[in-house]
Amino acid sequence: MFWWDFIVGDDWRVAVGILLAFGLTALLAATSVPAWWVLPLAVAAVLWLSLVRAAR
């Protein structure tokens, strides 16, 4: 429970979103398509969704 709170924090969806974004980035990076834009956009989207949920 302590490590869950410590690493995952208040919103587990943020951690899951980041994991998925890392996976997509790694997949794209293995192709010829540029992948640098995935993580910044994913972070912004995940953060906004988490904030909106908290502000309801």
Add this chain to the structure above:
Amino acid sequence: MLSAFLASAVETVEALTIVLAIGLTRGWRSALAGAGVATLALAAVVAALGPALTVIPIEVLRLVVGGLLLVFGLQWLRKAILRASGWKAIRDEDAVFARERAEAATAPDEERAGVDWYGFTISFKAVLLEGLEVAFIVLTFGSTQGSIPLAAVGAAAAVILVVLAGILVREPLSRVPENTLAFAVGVMLTTFGIFWGAEGAGVDWPGGDAALPGVLAFVLLVSFAFVAMLRRQRVAVA
């Protein structure tokens, strides 16, 4: 080093509030013993894990460190944005101090190993729990930038500065702009988390290391925009 310094400053202010409350209510011996043992435990964590991290291949290290920094950074940033936009109460060190003192005054007396056990354990837990995240930041930043001691010096400098201020004023440091510091820490952790995490996942940033200020500007812009949008939403609801 700056990230470790700022994160350490925020966490030390929070831990100091509790140690002060315990010291003034239950006596300084147990409060300082608890804080001292916790500080030694944190130093042992850094000393033990630091050398282990240096043998991990840099790409793997960047992926793991990037992921951890992102998860930590987004926790800091989320909380700071909610506080800055009025959706979450700003942490009130005076209120925490008063609550801790009231609880300490009514807790039963029990002496173990020559110290007041309640005072020791509360002080120990406060310093250990607040300091653990700083220890991780020191380890992650230090290992990816090749100097754990430098990051540790940054964190230690903040501890010394905040503790000296606490000794001088002998009350909680409620005027420290905690949320501004937390916002800055969140922005930095998130920026480095994106940068190193993407590199670890196999990304080549356009312009190489020169892309880092661009990522920082993006994170800052997004964070300020979210504060403004949530503030407007808050006003509309009120």
